[in-house]
Amino acid sequence: MVNLQQLPTLSNVSEDRSFARRHIGIGDRAMAKMLAFLGYDSVDELIEQAVPAKIRQPLELNLPAAQSEQEALQTLGAIANQNQVYKNFIGMGYYDCVTPPVIQRNILENPGWYTAYTPYQAEIAQGRLEALLNFQTMVIELTGLEIANASLLDEGTAAAEAMAMSYGLCKKKQANTFFVSELCHPQTIEVVKTRAIPLDIKVIVGDHRTFEITEAVFGVLLQYPATDGAIFDYWDFIQKAHAQQAIATVAADLLSLCLLTPPGEMGADIAVGTSQRFGVPLGYGGPHAAYFATKEKYQRQIPGRIVGVSKDSHGQPALRLALQTREQHIRRDKATSNICTAQVLLAVMASMYGVYHGTEGLKAIATQVNQLTQILAKGLEKLGYGIGQAPVFDTLKIFTSPEQSAQIQQTAEAQHLNFRYFEDGEIGISLDETTTPEDIKTIWGCFHAGQLPFTWEQLEREIHPIPANLARTSDFLTDPVFNRYRSETELLRYIHHLQSKDLSLTTSMIPLGSCTMKLNATAEMMPVTWASFGKMHPFAPRSQTKGYQQMCDQLEHWLAEITGFAGVSLQPNAGSQGEYAGLQVIRQYHIKNGDRHRNICLIPESAHGTNPASAVMCGFKVIPIKCCSSQGDIELEDLKAKAEKYKDNLAALMVTYPSTHGVFEVGIKDICQIVHDNGGQVYLDGANMNAMVGICRPGDFGADVCHLNLHKTFCIPHGGGGPGVGPIGVAAHLVPYLPKTNLEGNAENIGLISAAPYGSASILPISWMYIAMMGTAGLTKATQTAILSANYIAKRLDDHYPVLFKGTNGCVAHECIIDLRDLRKSAEITVEDVAKRLMDYGFHAPTISWPVAGTMMIEPTESESLEELDRFCEAMIAIREEIRQIERGEISQEDNPVKNAPHTAESVICGEWTHPYSREVAAYPAPWLKQHKFWATVGRIDNAYGDRNLVCSCEGMEAYQES
Missing domain, CATH: 3.40.640.10 (Type I PLP-dependent aspartate aminotransferase-like (Major domain))
Structure with a gap:
């Protein structure tokens, strides 16, 4: 619950204290200065020139009045308190878990991690790339497969990606059928069906124990453990699939793989699933990082991003996104996936959960969950309830009549417990790392009103290990990173060590065109970790999720009003x-x-x-x-x-x-x-x-x-x-x-x-808070300021880097494209060279080489101050002057500060300096850098080497460092 007493309200907030004034980085004086520079008397005059009159909005948006940060938090807190946080045993791939506080405070709640951009400029993203390499390693070793990506969106869509990949790999012309086990999670089955329809893929949902695989089948999907808890040995079925040249995908629970035979050792070609229970809150269904692992021979077909090990210009190991020819922006209509966004922040959390616990810790959690499940099952059997005979890991399916089920549900909900209720009257119960012996006793009480006819100690003696044919025998998480940080002090230092390698909005503006890297205000972020939002199961009864329903309904209404549409889906x-x-x-x-x-x-x-x-x-x-x-x-x-x-x-x-x-x-x-x-x-x-x-x-x-x-x-x-x-x-x-x-x-x-x-x-809640605090006037001013800032940058840079496209009145929208193509002819300088040199000035590069090769697309957003805009422009102008020195022959085309960028601290400080420019020019090319310097931790990365020698796990990196 949110304690509203801790959220004092402020009424009649003055203009100076409004949230919009804090969100928008340009004050009135700065705006007047920028407008004068552009030749306009007012921002309205600029908008009239930039935005066609035919489409401008004549009326104000019908949105609630802007609230202060405290008022918005109090309003949303009251909404959140309508959610009823029950103890959830629903399962279906979603589990309560414990987020280690050191991970919650220093990653999830840390803008150094959550405000960074996708690691396309790898030299200033080595920290999260290493965390993602850890994630890949963890997934590879737990699944027993050879290669994994750096996360997908959720388990259902990952399964759908597996279907699409299997279809693309199929060499049988007439094969158009995808078999899905009826024991897969129901939401996964639904997502797979949705994805299959437009591709004319026939989806058959059935029992893998009786299904006959024919030549028409190109792939199969199995759940491990099954949605009802049963654990099956899929080896024979997978071999039957392979006999028909079909690809076998197993949707596997990562925690169970600490005890169970990995899918790769069962012969699976692909493993998918979610890493949610590795320290990521339920959050009513997301965001959670899915995983996707497969065989190395499919490295060119795997969807999403892969972090790979390469080397930098000094021969040191360096990480980057590998095999980028798979990316849809290159392959376009030939792409097999449209995956663009991953779940990096959540994958980082899951990987750190693995680092935090290590092999022994994860095994201990898995063992505790399994033993409590067995004790629960033994007790229910002694109470006269039927339980499935297959081995289980954390989930039971209890046979009850519809009448019994209804009575048990009533009793359980009175105890604030959520079970899963099947249509035939059976009940599902899934345990997790938060489950305690007291919870087990409370569950028994929902099935039996009197004194229990057994003791806990009696049931403990009946526990059995996982059957030998299903038990894991192979090691996992043997890399030092999963065995080194056992104290919180050491883990805290590791997290901050990685964070220090990454440029985020805590360092400087990130002027990426089409990506809008604006302020993510702290007040917007606070509700994310409220228990009333974080501990809700996505399939909890709607009667318990009224707060979420109200917030989502309001947000949908606001977005519909902002866009002019009749309906919105979130x-x-x-x-x-x-x-x-x-x-x-x-x-x-x-x-x-x-x-x-x-x-x-x-x-x-x-x-x-x-x-x-x-x-x-x-x-x-x-x-x-x-x-x-x-x-x-x-x-x-x-x-x-x-x-x-x-x-x-x-x-x-x-x-x-x-x-x-x-x-x-x-x-x-x-x-x-x-x-x-x-x-x-x-x-x-x-x-x-x-x-x-x-x-x-x-x-x-x-x-x-x-x-x-x-x-x-x-x-x-x-x-x-x-x-x-x-x-x-x-x-x-x-x-x-x-x-x-x-x-x-x-x-x-x-x-x-x-x-x-x-x-x-x-x-x-982040977007809800933003709209609630900005109101109509604030949102409109933000847009006006974004357009103003983009036009200001365009004019400041136009004499140095021509602006490629302008509207009919000479204005750009909220971003501009500058043309660097002639620099290759005049100085052998590419757009990538300028991007890397910007790192020496403490900036992330704008979007490069898209939508036009050899250009930069710059978007300043409304959140940046005039001082920051000027600092960026001065950096770009200074780099242009360095290029002019090359053009004039004052410095070598081959050995110059732009070509050699970025310069690491080690390369500048250590060893002999042989370049024809000074160390100061290399490291401190602008005066502000002497007050605050962000160092790239690696030199320029050799992309081609990394693709030719693909390594995407920690073990490979260790071997590379030794060699």
């Missing part, structure tokens, strides 16, 4: 998932209208790579639309021609607005009308919503669907590469097709998109 747990869900809604709409043949999706050439990948996953054929070379806008004539050419089969247009090139396209209404006139729907990628909130609404200018990145515009932090949330808003005619929020649903909707009904529910 379920997609990443921007890529939002894209997929939105396109699935469009597809379902066409099918229900009898237009199943509509399968053409028009996508501008400038679109983010997840767009074509998502379209293909939804069964669409992608047709590219040309963009103008001068302004970057969609070529209307090409759009008209292709929309008319394919009008009989046109399903959708995917368009990003403002455009991927950082400008407001004047013709967006005309673009939407062209598509509608030819029978299609308009999907608007809302990645750039930060330029529209309070100024214009996609639903008003013609979009039918729009996904929002709450981890961009609405302040959920990026967490070093995830979590994200990608809800979709839809027009009224599409509302019936939104993802369902339970396991039953109706016949019209598209099904479950993520495993939990509300996706990453526990981080939704």
Whole structure:
């Protein structure tokens, strides 16, 4: 419960103390200075020039008045207190657990970890890359497979990715059937079914003990242990699958693998699952880091990101994201997955849980859970209840009549206990590391009203070890990192050692275009760790989750008002998932209208790579639309021609607005009308919503669907590469097709998109708090300031790096693209060289080489001060002057501070200095650096070496260091 007494309210908050003044980094004086520099008298005048008049919002948003931080916390606290936190024994892949306080305080609640960006600039991301390498190692060793990725979104979508990968690997032309054991978790089955439909994959759900695998089957999915608790030896079934050239996937519980034979030793080709019970709160279903492990021969097909070991320019081991040719932004419509967001922050927590406990600690937890489960089972049997005969790890299925079940449920809920209730009247009970002997006795009391006819000691004597044919015999977590940090002092130092290697928003602005790295305020983050949000099971009875329902309903309403849509679904747990869900809604709409043949999706050439990948996953054929070379806008004539050419089969247009090139396209209404006139729907990628909130609404200018990145515009932090949330808003005619929020649903909707009904529910309070504290005026001013800051940077840099695209009035939107392509010709300097040199100045590089190769896309956001914007501009201008020195022949093209960047402390301080520029130029090229210097801990990383010599586990790194 949230103690409202600790949250004093402040009424009549003055303008100076409003949250908007703290969120927006530009004050009134700075704004006036920036406007004068740009030649405008007011910010309204700038907006009139930057945003087309046809789409500007004439009315204020209908949102509640802005609250102070204390008022918003008190309001949300009252909502959260409507949730009833019961002791959950529901299972289904979700378990209560203990987050070690040292991990909660120093990772989950630490902005040094949660405000970092995806580790694409690996030299300043070595800390979380090492933590993710630990995660991969832990997954590899627990599953008994050879390679693992750095996390996926949840267990259900990971299973769906396994199905897609198996389908892609299949060499049998006629094979289109995927078998799913009926003993898989029901939400996993639902997500797999959703993903299979647009790909024309036939899903058969049945009993693996009787199912005959035929040539039509390309893959199988098994649950280990099963959803009802039974543990099966799948070796024979997997061999039968292999005999038919089918790929075998096992969805395995990581904690159980401390005691059970790993899937890899059973012959499985793929293992998937969640790491949630490794120290990550339930959170009503997320965010949690899923895992995906497979055989090394499938390293090019595995979805998501892989952390690999390479070497830097000094020959030292260095970590990076490996095999990036698999990424969808390169393969586009040839990609087999649209995975973009991982769950890095949660994977880091799970990996540190493994480091914290080590092999012996994890075995002890698993053993305790298993022994308590056996004691519970023995007691229930002595009370006359039937229990399944198969061995179990942590879950029991108890045979009761519907009448008994109803009575037990009433008794249990009176004791604040949640069990799982099957349709046939049987009861499921799953234990976890928080379960105590007292809990077991309370459970017995729900099944038996009188004195127990046995003692605890009697039952303890009846405990048996895991059967030999199912018991794990192989070692795991043998690497020193899992055996070194046993005291909290040592673990604390390790966590902070890794944190110190990473540049986050605690260091400086992160000016990534299309990524919106804005302030993630502390008041927004506080509710995430409230027990009233964190300890809720995603399938707890709705009567116990009224607080979550109210918060989600309010957030959906606010987002609908902000975007101009009739309905919103919060379920997609990443921007890529939002894209997929939105396109699935469009597809379902066409099918229900009898237009199943509509399968053409028009996508501008400038679109983010997840767009074509998502379209293909939804069964669409992608047709590219040309963009103008001068302004970057969609070529209307090409759009008209292709929309008319394919009008009989046109399903959708995917368009990003403002455009991927950082400008407001004047013709967006005309673009939407062209598509509608030819029978299609308009999907608007809302990645750039930060330029529209309070100024214009996609639903008003013609979009039918729009996904929002709450981890961009609405302040959920990026967490070093995830979590994200990608809800979709839809027009009224599409509302019936939104993802369902339970396991039953109706016949019209598209099904479950993520495993939990509300996706990453526990981080939704962040966006709720942001909107509640900003109000209409604050949100609008934030948008205006973001556009102002981008135009300020564009003008300051334009004389040094030409701005590639500008709108019809010479303005950019909330980001700008600067052109560095000529530097290769004049000085042999690439955009990557400039990105690495920025590290020496203490900055993360903007987005590089996308959407145009050889360019940088810069987005300052509204949260940064004028001083920080100027510091970034001065760094970029100083680097341009260093390049001019190369152009003038004053310094070598091969040996210069830009080519050699980043400079590590060791390279500057130790050994002989042989470069034709000074150590000071290398390390302190700007005056502010002498006050605060962020050092890259490795030199420039050799990407090609890392791909040629793929190593993605700690053991490999140790061997590399020794060699």
